[in-house]
Amino acid sequence: MNEGRGDSLQVRHFYQKAKIPLELRPVSGRIGFLKAIQISESQRNSPSVEVWGRNEIQKIERMSWSQRNAFIQDRIRNLPCLILTDGLSYPQDVTKKAKKWRIALFATGLSKSKSKAQLRKLFSSFESPQHILSGGLLHIFRRGVLILGDSGVGKSESALELISRGHLFVSDDVVQIQKDKDGKLIGSAASLSRNFMEIRGLGIINIKKIFGEESICPQTRIDLVIMLKRWKEGKEYDRLGLKFPENQKILGVDVPKISIPVAPGRNIATLIEVACKVFMLKQKGYHAALEITEKLDRVLAIR
Numbered sequence: 001m002n003e004g005r006g007d008s009l010q011v012r013h014f015y016q017k018a019k020i021p022l023e024l025r026p027v028s029g030r031i032g033f034l035k036a037i038q039i040s041e042s043q044r045n046s047p048s049v050e051v052w053g054r055n056e057i058q059k060i061e062r063m064s065w066s067q068r069n070a071f072i073q074d075r076i077r078n079l080p081c082l083i084l085t086d087g088l089s090y091p092q093d094v095t096k097k098a099k100k101w102r103i104a105l106f107a108t109g110l111s112k113s114k115s116k117a118q119l120r121k122l123f124s125s126f127e128s129p130q131h132i133l134s135g136g137l138l139h140i141f142r143r144g145v146l147i148l149g150d151s152g153v154g155k156s157e158s159a160l161e162l163i164s165r166g167h168l169f170v171s172d173d174v175v176q177i178q179k180d181k182d183g184k185l186i187g188s189a190a191s192l193s194r195n196f197m198e199i200r201g202l203g204i205i206n207i208k209k210i211f212g213e214e215s216i217c218p219q220t221r222i223d224l225v226i227m228l229k230r231w232k233e234g235k236e237y238d239r240l241g242l243k244f245p246e247n248q249k250i251l252g253v254d255v256p257k258i259s260i261p262v263a264p265g266r267n268i269a270t271l272i273e274v275a276c277k278v279f280m281l282k283q284k285g286y287h288a289a290l291e292i293t294e295k296l297d298r299v300l301a302i303r
Helices: 011-018 054-061 065-076 092-100 112-126 155-164 207-211 268-283 288-302
Strands: 008-010 036-038 049-052 081-084 104-107 130-140 143-149 168-179 185-189 196-199 203-206 219-221 224-230 246-250 253-262
Touching: 008 011, 011 036, 011 104, 011 112, 049 112, 054 065, 065 092, 092 104, 130 155, 130 185, 130 268, 143 155, 143 268, 155 168, 155 196, 155 207, 155 268, 168 196, 168 219, 203 207, 224 246, 224 268, 253 268
Parallel strands: 049 081, 081 104, 143 224, 224 253
Antiparallel strands: 008 036, 130 143, 130 168, 168 185, 185 219, 196 203, 246 253
């Protein structure tokens, strides 16, 4: 796996991604960091990383020298790395064997059960392909809305106004998208740009610091794509809206898409809010364009 994709993951990359959620610390320096953690389809829920707790350490301490030697060789000889939980220390013969066999040893203060849960969550995220899009992601009316468009069209400015109205900020400029276990698209911010937004004339601003923690949504399911397009004189636009929403394919999933022409004097934030409301009504079976068309047909039929 290359940095979390494919069938293997170098131990050094695993440590970079796991050190915060699992509160890991390396016990033997960078020994074993170039080894690969294999993740085949049959190992998705139990990849080649072993987690030890009090039971394993107590079991080793009760063994004779020959039993300990056999147990250690059987359990860790072919491992890329081993994690010891509960703030415990490795027995000296384990650290010696691990050094000899170039096995990375990690320790954590978390419990064994919590460590395993975090490990499953971590490897679950590795197995899902990831897609990066340039755009903004907000949580509007309890819907995840991905805002796309040309550079300079006003995506960030519109997102800033929507946040000031109480909608939640997920990401600006770079949106990371992957599928969850149900095949739904989940969007989040890149770790480097999380909570930050770039506004022309203001530079980079911290949304969390300005609007408070309640303005931030770490991730959201992507329900709707809104495409902002520059208004072009002479171009025909669908005034009734009979052709919307379109679809945007992301990671093989069709996401409803509404295109909004951007022209001077148009309040883009309000249009985005209304587009979301229209989309929600359409999900419930109501379509204003069809209603007015039906009314017109009835009037024509009477005549």
